[in-house]
Amino acid sequence: MKTVTLKIAGLLSTLDFNAVVKRVEALHGVRSVAMNAGSTSASVTFDEGLTDETALAREIERCGFHCRGESLPHHVCKSRMHTDAATSHVAPTGVPHDAIAHEMGHGAGMDMQEMVRDMRNRFLISLAFTLPIFAMDPMGLVDPLFEPPFGLSMDSAMFILASLAILYPVWPFLVAAWRALRNGVLNMAVLVVLSVGTGYLFSVGTTFFFEGQQFYEAASVLLVFILLGHWLEMRARAGASAAIRALLDLAPPRATVLRNGREVEIPTSEVALADIVVLRPGNKLPVDGEVIEGESTIDESMLTGESMPVAKKVGDQVIGATINKSGTLKYRSTKVGADTALAQIVKLVQEAQNSKAPSQLLADRASQWLVLAAVLVGLLTFAVWFWVLGQPLLFALTLTITVFVIACPDALGLATPMAVMVGTGLGAANGILFKNASALEEATKLDVIVFDKTGTLTMGQPKVIDVLPDTMISPDELLGIAAAIEGNSDHPIALAILERAGDIPRPEIAHFRYMDGRGASAEVSGLPVLVGNRRLMDENNIELGDLGARAEALKGEGRTVTYVARNGKLVGLITVADAPRPNSAATIAKLHEQGVKVAMLTGDNAGTAQRIAGLLGIDIVLADVLPAQKADKIKELQAQGFKIGMVGDGVNDAPALTQADVGFAIGAGTDVAIESADVVLMKSEPYDVVGAMTLSRATLRKMHQNLWWAVGYNVIAFPLAAGVFYPFVLSPQVAALAMSGSSALVAVNALLLKRTRLDGIRAPSPEVAGSALLEPETA
Numbered sequence: 001m002k003t004v005t006l007k008i009a010g011l012l013s014t015l016d017f018n019a020v021v022k023r024v025e026a027l028h029g030v031r032s033v034a035m036n037a038g039s040t041s042a043s044v045t046f047d048e049g050l051t052d053e054t055a056l057a058r059e060i061e062r063c064g065f066h067c068r069g070e071s072l073p074h075h076v077c078k079s080r081m082h083t084d085a086a087t088s089h090v091a092p093t094g095v096p097h098d099a100i101a102h103e104m105g106h107g108a109g110m111d112m113q114e115m116v117r118d119m120r121n122r123f124l125i126s127l128a129f130t131l132p133i134f135a136m137d138p139m140g141l142v143d144p145l146f147e148p149p150f151g152l153s154m155d156s157a158m159f160i161l162a163s164l165a166i167l168y169p170v171w172p173f174l175v176a177a178w179r180a181l182r183n184g185v186l187n188m189a190v191l192v193v194l195s196v197g198t199g200y201l202f203s204v205g206t207t208f209f210f211e212g213q214q215f216y217e218a219a220s221v222l223l224v225f226i227l228l229g230h231w232l233e234m235r236a237r238a239g240a241s242a243a244i245r246a247l248l249d250l251a252p253p254r255a256t257v258l259r260n261g262r263e264v265e266i267p268t269s270e271v272a273l274a275d276i277v278v279l280r281p282g283n284k285l286p287v288d289g290e291v292i293e294g295e296s297t298i299d300e301s302m303l304t305g306e307s308m309p310v311a312k313k314v315g316d317q318v319i320g321a322t323i324n325k326s327g328t329l330k331y332r333s334t335k336v337g338a339d340t341a342l343a344q345i346v347k348l349v350q351e352a353q354n355s356k357a358p359s360q361l362l363a364d365r366a367s368q369w370l371v372l373a374a375v376l377v378g379l380l381t382f383a384v385w386f387w388v389l390g391q392p393l394l395f396a397l398t399l400t401i402t403v404f405v406i407a408c409p410d411a412l413g414l415a416t417p418m419a420v421m422v423g424t425g426l427g428a429a430n431g432i433l434f435k436n437a438s439a440l441e442e443a444t445k446l447d448v449i450v451f452d453k454t455g456t457l458t459m460g461q462p463k464v465i466d467v468l469p470d471t472m473i474s475p476d477e478l479l480g481i482a483a484a485i486e487g488n489s490d491h492p493i494a495l496a497i498l499e500r501a502g503d504i505p506r507p508e509i510a511h512f513r514y515m516d517g518r519g520a521s522a523e524v525s526g527l528p529v530l531v532g533n534r535r536l537m538d539e540n541n542i543e544l545g546d547l548g549a550r551a552e553a554l555k556g557e558g559r560t561v562t563y564v565a566r567n568g569k570l571v572g573l574i575t576v577a578d579a580p581r582p583n584s585a586a587t588i589a590k591l592h593e594q595g596v597k598v599a600m601l602t603g604d605n606a607g608t609a610q611r612i613a614g615l616l617g618i619d620i621v622l623a624d625v626l627p628a629q630k631a632d633k634i635k636e637l638q639a640q641g642f643k644i645g646m647v648g649d650g651v652n653d654a655p656a657l658t659q660a661d662v663g664f665a666i667g668a669g670t671d672v673a674i675e676s677a678d679v680v681l682m683k684s685e686p687y688d689v690v691g692a693m694t695l696s697r698a699t700l701r702k703m704h705q706n707l708w709w710a711v712g713y714n715v716i717a718f719p720l721a722a723g724v725f726y727p728f729v730l731s732p733q734v735a736a737l738a739m740s741g742s743s744a745l746v747a748v749n750a751l752l753l754k755r756t757r758l759d760g761i762r763a764p765s766p767e768v769a770g771s772a773l774l775e776p777e778t779a
Helices: 016-025 053-062 097-101 112-136 154-166 171-182 188-208 216-240 242-248 341-354 358-388 393-406 409-429 437-443 453-457 475-486 492-501 534-539 545-556 584-593 606-616 627-639 654-659 687-721 732-755
Strands: 002-009 030-035 041-046 066-070 254-259 262-267 276-279 288-293 296-299 310-312 323-326 329-335 432-434 448-452 458-469 509-515 519-524 527-532 560-566 569-580 597-601 620-622 644-648 662-666 679-681
Touching: 002 053, 002 341, 016 030, 016 041, 016 053, 016 171, 030 341, 041 053, 041 341, 112 154, 112 171, 112 216, 154 188, 154 216, 171 188, 188 216, 188 358, 188 393, 188 409, 188 732, 216 393, 216 409, 216 732, 242 341, 341 409, 341 432, 341 437, 358 393, 358 409, 358 687, 393 687, 393 732, 409 432, 409 437, 409 687, 409 732, 432 437, 432 687, 437 662, 437 687, 448 453, 448 620, 448 627, 453 458, 453 569, 453 597, 453 606, 458 475, 458 492, 458 545, 475 492, 475 509, 475 519, 475 527, 475 560, 475 569, 492 560, 492 569, 519 560, 527 534, 534 560, 545 560, 545 569, 569 606, 584 597, 584 606, 584 687, 597 606, 597 627, 606 620, 627 644, 627 654, 644 654, 644 687, 654 662, 662 687, 679 687, 687 732
Parallel strands: 448 597, 448 644, 597 620, 644 662, 662 679
Antiparallel strands: 002 041, 002 066, 030 041, 254 262, 254 276, 276 329, 288 329, 296 310, 296 323, 432 679, 458 569, 509 519, 519 527, 527 560, 560 569
């Protein structure tokens, strides 16, 4: 099975995605189609032996939409499905754009930003022609401001202006409604066409064919409000995908490589495997690779969320789309095109945004039924008021149009997708990658987080914990003697002592001798010195004194003790242990604040495990656990009724991550395609678990707020519009404003997640945070 994410243009209503899902899922060989109402892409999983990307694109275009090809990072990947529009006007199916254009309300292949501008222009055109209509017939609010010009009758002038105010601006809705009906689905555009179309056509009838009061001013003002609301909604929807757009634009357009011994600048998409890439200070890395010459620091914050630049030397791996801060590097490309870390991250985030939270599945079905309910309630309203209650035709028709226009399935359809898009995008900007919307929702239900100890809560390498000299020697002198002797060893304990000693002066040594499994000896200032374990001390009959008893106590706490003896007497102890990460304690404290218990899973003995647990405040300690037993321990906790989140390495801890209710793969770096995990944490940073949990809760809170608003709005809107509270009735214009405002409110509320201060989540950079709703547009 293969999964691709396809860009789809021409999605006007948030319910348009139902048509795409319905048609593409029916294709032979397609396993699943995931699509988010707030985005413009679809993630399709299919059997490569039964169908391909071209067939998928062709089916999308049969729905009446335009497939722009596979969604891949700009510059990094040559499109596998289409040629850039700058050089060709042929769609993926080989059909010219002009042949597709008649299907598009906005024009062939427009992306979301282009559709936003097009909707703005249609709004301004409709407004420009509606203002004189309203001035000539202000619906009884004030006296007319002027009479029809050029000797035209009122009806003729209104017909001309209303036709200009309605026919061109309403075209995208007309096309979207026809497309939906042709594909067997209902959407918001159907209601817009019914409401505006009914008012306009009834008015045309009264102008040319029968007596009656015209409806031009009401229909025109109604469309102005609809266009305004839809424009604001689309701007918000475009803003929700800002994180993806920022990722897509990260890669540089060109790269400098060595070809035939000289530097050549080529498009990034033409960089091949094993090419030697040349980097200078300030350059962006075009692709992933391995450093073969030079040293530098690389800013990886845009991909991993790591705030500090990372030092790189020969043999280190580098990531495409990051920035070379200092020094000149040469590196050999190891991953290009769709295999780069950037391409994999974009793919993961898009698939997460297109996935559906469990609550969204019900909302999608409800949105479809809501359109049908609006049509039926509108017809019933007309029948009751006109035929049963005997009210005038104009009054009954006004209420019918009000019912058509007030229903807001878009708000229901956008409620969770917008929150999911913003939440996953915000996570991606912080190196926290949710693989699906279900993981966002499930993470809020966890009541126990299980950490694999080594490399997660601890550094995964020995560190000096205690330096304990006797009264005859200073701590620095003790470290200096130990470092002088351990300087010839590459043992992990020796390296820890050397790291701690740093620049402390070291005495000259003579007659160095290494003793395997015990330690080392040497002469320092003419006196014999031993540095090693208890066995080395016993073999040499060293007098341990009070420090010997202290050493045994420290061993019981899980520390490894190095003894330093001089001239036959113990002069100090240096303890080494796997030290906690600097913010592990803060991570656990914050999880406790959130009401979450913390468990630690380790293969270490109980003494070592209890020492770490005591330092960090861990609630549950699972020690002496073999790698094959980790998943069983998760099962045992789940059997006690706990919802478990497991934090561990994506490879070694794969069974436990899979068994857990939510698996967090920590320290993944650029290896984001980890099947066993639900959430990928790119840094080895335990506090990112807090960030993921906090972001999940904030996102779910936005989902619930939006769903309650969308449901509550529609429950109240129908009886108000149908005249149940007569003599209090709504006009179609107020209904249009309410409907449009409802959709825009849901979208804006989701975008406010970017502005919320969350523990473990830093705000996106201004260029990402500034959504399309909040930034000035370009024409």
